[in-house]
Amino acid sequence: MNRRRVVITGLGCVTALSESVDELFTALCEGKSGVSKIESFDTSLYPVHFGGEIKRFDVTEYIDKRESKRMDRFTQFAIAGAISAVKDSGLDFSKEDPYRVGVIVGTGIGGIKEIEEQHVRLLEKGPNKVSPFCVPRLMSNAASGNIAIQFGARGPCFAVSSACASGNHTIGEAFWNIASNRSDVVITGGSEAALTPIGLGSFCAARSLSLRNDNPPAASRPFDRDRDGFVLTEGAAILVMEEYEHARKRGATIYAELLGYAATDDGYHITAPLPDGEGAAMAMKLALADAQINPQDVSYINAHGTSTELNDIAESTAIRTVFGEYAYKVPISSTKSCLGHMLGATAAVELIAAIKAINHSVIPPTINLDNPDERCDPKMDYVPWTAREAKVNIAISNSFGFGGHNACLVVGKI
The missing domain is CATH 3.40.47.10 (Thiolase/Chalcone synthase)
Structure with missing residues (x-):
């Protein structure tokens, strides 16, 4: 079909x-x-x-x-x-x-x-x-x-x-x-x-x-x-x-196209993620495959980025697993730094942020990032403090939840 x-x-x-x-x-x-x-x-x-x-x-x-x-x-x-x-x-x-x-x-x-x-x-x-x-x-x-x-x-x-x-x-x-x-x-x-x-x-x-x-x-x-x-x-x-x-x-204004989606579970702990981010990495890999694009095609990652030690480290590790050396080039930011964590609503507002980044060619920053955690690899580009003008053709948005739930969306310019 x-x-x-x-x-x-x-x-x-x-x-x-x-x-x-x-x-x-x-x-x-x-x-x-x-x-x-x-x-x-x-x-x-x-x-x-x-x-x-x-x-x-x-x-x-x-x-x-x-x-x-x-x-x-x-x-x-x-x-x-x-x-x-x-x-x-x-x-x-x-x-x-x-x-x-x-x-x-x-x-x-x-x-x-x-x-x-x-x-x-x-x-x-x-x-x-x-x-x-x-x-x-x-x-x-x-x-x-x-x-x-x-x-x-x-x-x-x-x-x-x-x-x-x-x-x-x-x-x-x-x-x-x-x-x-x-x-x-x-x-x-x-x-x-x-x-x-x-x-x-x-x-x-x-x-x-x-x-x-x-x-x-x-x-x-x-x-x-x-x-x-x-x-x-x-x-x-x-x-x-x-x-x-x-x-x-009907002549509608189209903001973006949803290109791919995937979900996995860690099967590990009711609140803590897998330390190596394996489940999150697999969700990203499967979502990119569903969208039929390569990791290097991604212009921006809206991270889950909760401001908790276990999640931040696991997600950073997962991004490096999926993107390899490109993980040091792709902009990554967490809008939770501004909004906090909206639990079941957070992924939807973050997808909207990713869509607007595509529409306006501006990547929102990760505020309050004064001293990058060495375990999250400070060489990665977390767009600290200041928004950045950048052409965004394809973005991914990550969300990970208690229960080991991992879900990734891929959205692109139409």
Whole structure:
């Protein structure tokens, strides 16, 4: 069977830096940080007092207030991102076969805020006071389902949940869905709203987070020897993907083409990656093979780059395994240095950053990279601190998650 070409025609986001994709990319290229003190709950008893919190989000700018009350915060982010992405795409769903329109949106954790709030009600007021909307709010597929309702999409609709690799797995599933002629359009991406008391407390207990309370914007430090953990962040990123001829016939603006995708698992440890990065390397190799390109064809790597010791070292090793000597020539950056880690949404926002790098011929930097970790090989080009003008024809975006999940996307100029 001939594989159909898949392109990206719409982009939307809700992040700690901006709810505008263009403003987000500008902020990333300017090296701005979206990390600040948490204001939505009291963190005085926590060892960490900061994160990538979205402070001025108003869901009623996108949907009716009554409708929004039936959604957890992660679903609200997702539907806001989807409305922006669909508007950007120019699609008119009244002209589409609804059974050829899919929605696949991932999340690592789902409606954790709803679980927390309803658990308090259960303990304080009893089971009869638990909200009848609890399950529809907390379920991981709530974002996909609500987006499908919003646009009348009746094609494949489901969620993918694979920790921090959720976004890439989700976009990969959308890619295959269109490439194999199951859908013409898929709304896809990821959303997360785990910056809650139990969410923050859980990652604090795991000792995963940076403790740099005195300087939050400097806390996310991928590939830097002075890193001390990642920064927990919330938000969503949604893309509209279409079959190439479908997009071309309607005169759509095409941002880029998704060329390849692959996924593997380390089969090693529930939180730690394989030290030699073998699983991550295989995901990159298979994605490049799926795209039918050579490593030397890649112009830019948007790294997973979490600002954790194990991930940074394993990913650097994996890149050297795949790219050989070219690993010292290809620009690599981690936009998590600016945004922090959006868990199940992070891969989608990073793919958007890679697409914008292709469109604008600018590579966003890795900020806070003052003292490169020798174990990450400082001879590699991590684009420290300052954005770089460069022609980007093909980019890859890596995402690796707890559970050993590895997923890589290859995107190219159309």
